[in-house]
Amino acid sequence: MQGTTNIILGDCKEELKKLPENSVDLIVTSPPYADQRKNTYGGIHPDKYVNWFLPISEQLLRVLKPTGTFILNIKEKVVEGERSTYVIEMILEMRKQGWLWTEEFIWHKKNCYPGKWPNRFRDAWERLLQFNKDKQFTMYQDNVKVPVGDWAKDRLKNLSDTDKTRDNAKNGSGFGKNISNWVGRELVYPTNVVHLATECSNKNHSAAFPDDLPEWFMKLFTKEGDTVLDHFLGSGTTAITAKRLNRNSIGIEILPEYYEIALKSIQNIVVYPSLFAEVV
Secondary structure, three states: OOOOOOEEOOOHHHHHHOOEEEEEEEEEEOOOOOOHHHHOOOOHHHHHHHHHHHHHHHHHHHHHEEEEEEEEEEEEEOOHHHHHHHHHHHHHHHHOOOOOEEEEEEEOOOOOOOOOOOOOOOOOEEEEEEEOOOOOOOOOOHHHHHEEEOOHHHOOOOOOOHHHHHOOOOOOOOOOOOOOHHHHHHOOOOOOEEEEEEOOOOOOOOOOOOOHHHHHHHHHHHHOOOEEEEEOOOOOOHHHHHHOOEEEEEEEEHHHHHHHHHHHHHHOOOOOOOOOOOOO
C-alpha cells in the first residue's frame, strides 16, 4: 500500500478550512516559535502568539478524527532574562476550545552543542505536546517498544517478596511496583523522553526537525493508509516520512521556496515495505 501525498501552497489559516471534518488521524507539526525566524516567517511576538495560534488550532480540532492525535513541537522564548509563558497560556486556551492536553513528550537533542551565556545553560530539549479530542484515542504502543535495558540485569536477579507484589513504597508515597512484571521481558514501553539528534544543515531549512521525530509518532499513533497532516510543512520532513511509511499525508506551506523544496524532496523518496509490525 502506497500513501498519497498532497502538498498545498498557501496560508494554513485558510487552507485548513477546506479540509473535511474528522478526516485526519495524526497532526505532527512545529510552528514558527514566538519572535524567532524573523527572516523566514516574519516572527510573531510572544504577547500576540496565542491569539495568532488559536484560529489555527480551532481548525485542527475540526479536521482531526475523534480517535486522532495532535503532536505540537514548540518551545518558550526567553524574554529579558525570563521564560515567556506563551506556551502555557496557549495550552490553557486550547483546553477551552475543547482540546485535551493528554501528554507531554520531551525531545532530548542528544547532539546539542554547549551554551555561551554567563547566566543560562543551553537548552538540550524541546516540548512535544500531545492533544486529543477524546480520551479514547488510537495508540499502537507495541510499535515503539525498546530493549528492557541494563538496569534489569541486576535489579531482576534476586527479587524479594515485596518485589513480587504491588506494595506501598518505602518513602510513604503510596505508590509501589511489582518488579517481577519485568522478568523475562526483552522489550518494554519507552519513557516519554525521545532521544534524537538534530538535523538542519541538509534540509535547506533553518528549523527542520529530524526524520526520526515524525516517524516515531507515526509508528505510535497511525497505521499504513492513515492520514497525517503538517500545516507548517517547511522543507517537507513530515510528508517525506509519511510517504516512506506508506501513510497518506497533507502538507501546507506558506513560503513558495520551501514548497518547491518539499515537492522535489518527496518526488525522490523511494517507498519501502514497513520495517515494523503494525498492531491493528
